[in-house]
Amino acid sequence: MRSVPETSSALLLVRIWLEDGELVRARITESLDLVDHRDEIVHVVGTAPEIEHRVRSWLDRVSPPPVTPG
Numbered sequence: 001m002r003s004v005p006e007t008s009s010a011l012l013l014v015r016i017w018l019e020d021g022e023l024v025r026a027r028i029t030e031s032l033d034l035v036d037h038r039d040e041i042v043h044v045v046g047t048a049p050e051i052e053h054r055v056r057s058w059l060d061r062v063s064p065p066p067v068t069p070g
Contacts, residue, residue, distance in 0.1 A: 009034040010062045
């Protein structure tokens with residue numbers, strides 16, 4: 001996992017297309033810094049598990065590491 005610079009804002013945008021009530025695809029745009037758009041990544045996926053994986057991966061990157069008592 002890459003280290004994430006400390007930022008004050010981040011973005012995860014999920015657009016989902018449905019046809020006849022069925023998931024067709026999703027376009028996921030993620031950025032760890034809204035000021036610097038050079039780190040913006042776009043994924044196109046077609047299943048709910050892929051969407052969940054991308055959301056969880058993004059959350060893991062923007063969340064601070066757990067504090068261990070010491």
